[in-house]
Amino acid sequence: MLEKTLLMYIIFFxxxxxxxxxxxxxxxxxxxxxxxxxxxxxxxxxxxxxxxxLEIISGASITIISTxxxxxxxxxxGFFKWVAHNLVNKTKGSGRLLFLYIIxxxxxxxxxxxxxxxILITTPIIIRVLSMIKLKPHQKIxxxxxxxxxxxxxxxxxxxxxxxxxxxxxxxxxxxxxxxxMMFVPSMIGxxxxxxxxxxxxxxxxxxxxxxxxxPFDMTEKPVFQHPFSQSSTQTEEYDWYMxxxxxxxVVLIRIGLFSLSAFGVPIEWIAIxxxxxxxxIRWIRYRKGMGxxxxxxxxxxxxxxxSMYVLVYGLKNVGFNTLLFEHLHGFVESNHLxxxxxxxxxxxxxxxxxxxxxxxxIGTLSLTEMNLDIDTLQVAYLANVIGSxxxxxxxxxxxxxxxxxxxxxxxxKIPITWGQYFKVTIMIIxxxxxxxxxxxxxxxxxxxx
Numbered sequence: 001m002l003e004k005t006l007l008m009y010i011i012f013f014x015x016x017x018x019x020x021x022x023x024x025x026x027x028x029x030x031x032x033x034x035x036x037x038x039x040x041x042x043x044x045x046x047x048x049x050x051x052x053x054l055e056i057i058s059g060a061s062i063t064i065i066s067t068x069x070x071x072x073x074x075x076x077x078g079f080f081k082w083v084a085h086n087l088v089n090k091t092k093g094s095g096r097l098l099f100l101y102i103i104x105x106x107x108x109x110x111x112x113x114x115x116x117x118x119i120l121i122t123t124p125i126i127i128r129v130l131s132m133i134k135l136k137p138h139q140k141i142x143x144x145x146x147x148x149x150x151x152x153x154x155x156x157x158x159x160x161x162x163x164x165x166x167x168x169x170x171x172x173x174x175x176x177x178x179x180x181x182m183m184f185v186p187s188m189i190g191x192x193x194x195x196x197x198x199x200x201x202x203x204x205x206x207x208x209x210x211x212x213x214x215x216p217f218d219m220t221e222k223p224v225f226q227h228p229f230s231q232s233s234t235q236t237e238e239y240d241w242y243m244x245x246x247x248x249x250x251v252v253l254i255r256i257g258l259f260s261l262s263a264f265g266v267p268i269e270w271i272a273i274x275x276x277x278x279x280x281x282i283r284w285i286r287y288r289k290g291m292g293x294x295x296x297x298x299x300x301x302x303x304x305x306x307x308s309m310y311v312l313v314y315g316l317k318n319v320g321f322n323t324l325l326f327e328h329l330h331g332f333v334e335s336n337h338l339x340x341x342x343x344x345x346x347x348x349x350x351x352x353x354x355x356x357x358x359x360x361x362x363i364g365t366l367s368l369t370e371m372n373l374d375i376d377t378l379q380v381a382y383l384a385n386v387i388g389s390x391x392x393x394x395x396x397x398x399x400x401x402x403x404x405x406x407x408x409x410x411x412x413x414k415i416p417i418t419w420g421q422y423f424k425v426t427i428m429i430i431x432x433x434x435x436x437x438x439x440x441x442x443x444x445x446x447x448x449x450x
Contacts, residue, residue, distance in 0.1 A: 005319040008044050011035050012312050016355045020398050022408075028401065029301040029308065036308035039315040049314060057306045059269040060166030064114055065302060066272035067160075070251055071117050072297050073279040076289070077243050080121055084128040088210075095207035096199075098133075099143060102126055103195050106147040110154035112251055114161045115390075115402045118151040123409045133210045141417060142202035145425055146195075148406045149394055153194060153433070155402075156187035156390040160258055160268065163306060164358045165386055168365040172382040173375065176262050183383050186444045190391055190437025197429040243286055250278055313362040325367040333371060333381055337449075338442050340381040344368070345438040348388025352399045357389035364389070380445050384438060392434045395426050 015035030019028045039045050074080065083105065091098040105125070109118035126147050130140045155162035159169050159179045169179060199206070254275030262268050283289055316322070329347070333340040344364060351360035364385040368378055393399030397407055397419055410417055 004042065004044055007042065008039065008315045008319045011038055012316055012359075013355065015312070016359065020356060020404065022404075027301060029305040032305055032308035032312065036311035039311055044315045044318055045311050053307060053310050053314060056170060057167050057310050058303075059170075059267060060163050061303045061306045062269040063160060063166060063272040064163045065298060065300070066269070066276040067113050068117050068302075069276040069294055069298055070254075070279055071113050071121055072294050073276075073283055074247055074251075075121070076293060077240060077247065077283065077287075079244055079247070080125055081128075082244070084125040087125070087129050088132050091210065093209050093211070095139075095210045098129070098210065099146065099199065099202075099206050102129075102143050102147045103150050103198075106151035107154045107191070110151050110161050111158065112255055114163070115152050115155035115400070116405060118154070118161075119148060119402045119406050119409070122147055122151055123406055127409075127413050127415065135207065135210075137415075139205050139207060140415060141421065142205040144406075144410065144415070145417070145422070146198040146202065148403060149198065149426070149429075150191065150195060152394055152400050152402045152406075153187075153191050153391050156191070156386055156437075157184045159183075159386075160255075162390060163302070164361040164389060166268075167306070167310070168361055168382060168385070171365050171369060172379055174379055174382070176259050176268065178379075179383075180259065182379065182445055182448060183386065183441070186383075186437055186440035187387065187391075189440040190387065190433050193436045194391070194429055194433040197432060198425075201425060201428060240286075243282075246282060247279055250275060250282070254278075309358055310362060313359050313366065316363060317366050322363065322367040322370055325363075326370050329367070330371050333368070334373060334377065337377060337380050337446060340373075340377055341384040341438050341442050343384075344381045345384040345388040345392065345434065345441075348385045349392025349395065349434060352389045352393035353396045354398070356398060357393040357400050360393070361385050361389040376449055380441070383441055383445070387434065387437045387441060391437050392430065395423070395430045397422055 012035065015031040018026065018031035022028060040047065040050075087101055087105070088098070091101060102122075106118060106122045109122050113121070123144070126144055130143060135143075155165065157180070159165040159174075159176055165179075169175070174182075254271060257271045257275075258268050261271055280291060280294065325347075329343055332343045348357070348360050348364050351363060354360075365382060368381050368385070371378075373381065390400075394403065397403045403422075407417065407422075
């Protein structure tokens with residue numbers, strides 16, 4: 001047993017390190033899949049557990065995939081390019097107003113889609129905007145880093161914005177509506193605190209005035225719309241406002257449906273799939289455009305990644321890692337809600353920044369289920385897990401895949417930012433945001449329960 005335990009730790013930390021390092025652009029799914037195959041082959045996780053793992057991760061993974069498909073459809077009709085262009089003009093030359101708009105857009109993108117998708121959408125938008133107004137490098141970092149931190153932290157208020165949050169919901173017996181009732185207010189207080197601190201930190205770097213007059217916009221980059229039944233060979237270069245409004249309305253309705261219909265027992269993945277299918281169908285009717293771009297751009301590997309990572313976490317559980325946490329933490333977590341929140345929020349912050357928040361929140365949640373806590377304490381401690389893994393994880397770039405993805409996009413666009421530059425900002429802001437969020441969670445849930 002000791003050899004298997006040691007081997008499991010070596011496999012987990014080695015392949016998690018490869019997942020985070022991604023040498024030569026290695027897809028994060030490859031090391032986790034190899035690690036999972038080894039764990040299954042050795043027998044640390046028996047094959048009989050595979051169905052249980054699939055049941056836990058399938059709904060969340062399908063929901064996230066469907067949400068990403070929605071973003072691909074919106075991108076294909078030019079919606080995000082339109083956002084980038086209008087973002088500058090709406091600021092009326094105010095750098096501070098631009099900062100506010102970027103914060104709001106990054107927050108909303110995560111709220112309506114997910115944290116990784118938000119980074120993929122908003123980072124190119126922000127880069128495009130900054131190239132329009134020709135800011136200095138240190139001024140660009142103020143907007144880019146602030147947007148990335150808010151986009152990632154914004155996955156906390158509603159569970160559907162983060163795959164790890166979705167996976168863990170079923171384990172602790174929470175539905176979407178209960179999650180939002182308990183989590184929305186405290187996490188929003190934390191996010192608002194982070195946004196204010198970011199503004200104060202970057203205040204000297206944010207220009208009061210920006211040059212926005214006569215900002216060029218290449219007309220050929222606008223979505224070209226030609227009605228499919230038109231006999232004219234001339235295409236009119238204009239925004240398809242009808243499609244914009246219709247698609248955004250569908251996205252909003254699907255988001256509402258996730259909460260309203262799930263209360264009646266409708267699986268959230270069914271609702272998400274319906275939304276993706278509806279957008280694809282409307283685009284085909286409007287433009288006669290098939291699914292080639294969607295099949296190509298959708299990160300289908302997320303399904304395998306989530307399964308592989310969960311196999312690795314199950315392996316740690318089976319060799320006693322969760323029992324180890326139980327022995328050291330059970331007394332503190334069980335004593336009262338304040339201790340439960342402080343201990344689990346801090347633990348998940350540490351674990352996330354050591355080897356990423358996805359395995360961290362899984363480990364934390366499975367550990368909680370072994371503590372035989374009353375349901376209120378279990379759920380409050382789980383929500384502290386989420387704050388630690390969504391907000392506390394932002395302390396280093398390792399903490400979330402979204403921040404690693406953000407740094408990769410910047411590097412690809414030749415915008416240099418070192419881990420030192422990143423940490424110099426986050427060490428001043430994230431601990432305060434974390435403490436405020438955890439304290440708000442205690443006060444809010446204490447008021448709800450009593």
